[in-house]
Amino acid sequence: MARRSQFVPWKAAGRVSERQTDADDVVRTTGWVFNNETGQQLTLASFVATGDEEVGSYLHTFGLDGDDAAGKDLVEIGSGIGRMTCAFTKRFRCVTACDLDAGFLERCRESVARFGRPKSLRTLEVADGRTIRLPDNSADVAFSFITLQHCRRDHALALTTEAVRVVRSGGRIALNYRRRSPIDAVLVPVGSVVRTVFKIPGIGTTMSRHRSMTRLAWQANRLAPHDLVVAVGRALRDVEVWHNPHRAIDGAGATTRTMAGVNPSHWWLVATVA
Template sequence: MDQRPHTVPASGRSSEQVQGHWLLARLGKKVLRPGGIALTRRMLDQADIRGCDVVELAPGLGRTAQEILDRGPAGYVGVDRDPDAAAGVQDVVGARGTVEVADASATGLPDASADVVVGEAMLTMQGDKAKHAIVAEAARVLRPGGRYAIHELGLTPEAIGDEVKTQVRQALARSIKVNARPQTTREWKTVLQEHGLVVEWVETAPMALLQSRRLVSDEGLVGALRFGKNLLVQADARRRVLDMRQVFQQHRKSLIAVALIARKST
């Protein structure tokens, strides 16, 4: 079953200060991935997780955990450093898996203990050093031949200039209160390849997180209406969300969602 966690992480922070993804969660948005639930599903299908031991890094609200469990893995382990998030995801997975409180760069899981590692919309939020530490940890946990599936915020085109990159990143940081560092598809590939992972599948999608059509697609009509109602009655939150939407719209030609699957060499 797809439940809402009892406590949304960072619930004690004001609408003006809370990170953008947790603000959206507070307002009732369950799908917080840049390419929406459709790209997540295509990625999970390509990762071929049925009968596999799956580790999910930073599972957030547990929406992807539900999708993973629906595909019949042999086992599920979630890893989140936020105790509230971990408790909420444990409610979602129940007896079908476990959720550990740990950092994605130091999970504490045994070497070569997973067939598939999944991480969505979390490497984007890290600086270069932290990105590499998390990918190295995913590679350590994977068995030979295992797959690492990521779904992140991307930049386009590949030849995007450094000045535009800086403008986009600064606008995102100001709006979503996270020092987001999206990369081009080539740059995402390079990060994975530097840790002995061979990229086998790539797909992109529009970054339309707050567009009306995507809201309905991701949340369903009832969920989208509930989200809209919450916006109407919470003025501070509405100002933040409209600002985020404006930033996404302003930089729509430079932002995409990208999903990649890379295999650990045997």
């Protein structure tokens, strides 16, 4: 497969994570890939604890933590090394953790083996960055956090369509996106240049150890509620757009709701599949 530039920073980070002895080392040395922190004091346990807390908070806020969750199947798009996946496996019957990078999925299995419920976990490589190889109507919930902003725009839209396709009628989606901010006038074009530099053999791996370079390379797309309503709105009902209370958003006809914990640059599409 052609080396797509938006894959390169993640694939380089995945190779770095594969070379660490275990997931504790991944968190100590490349934790910033997910939560911007590194340091010898860090552990996989503390990393997963941040995911446990966020999963509890988002599921509760979005009404996805009912007593019936134990009989439901969840698809997580962009699981990384399983920071949130561990918590999902303890709550849902079956969790399909999907990621672009097979190395991250290997670490995800390790994380869930230590801190989650491995018998509930399946992993699925999103080899082309846009297709979730699951049957139609095969899950009850699709969830994605800090991932769809890191894909090419058409891939983020394709993955959203895939989330709606794999969720059964009456099931729910909770998908996180990044919106446009004034600083994007610089960040987005610089990110594109940095991704190109990442493609130079040998340089990507070195660059992927530098947080600032990798964070620039991630800046792949910005989407507004209007973009998603156009793309998948007709397949959804009870559409909600969740955002930070200090930053208003045009919900494109959806119900807008606020949650203090939402990053001011992010928003969530929460809806029922029609």
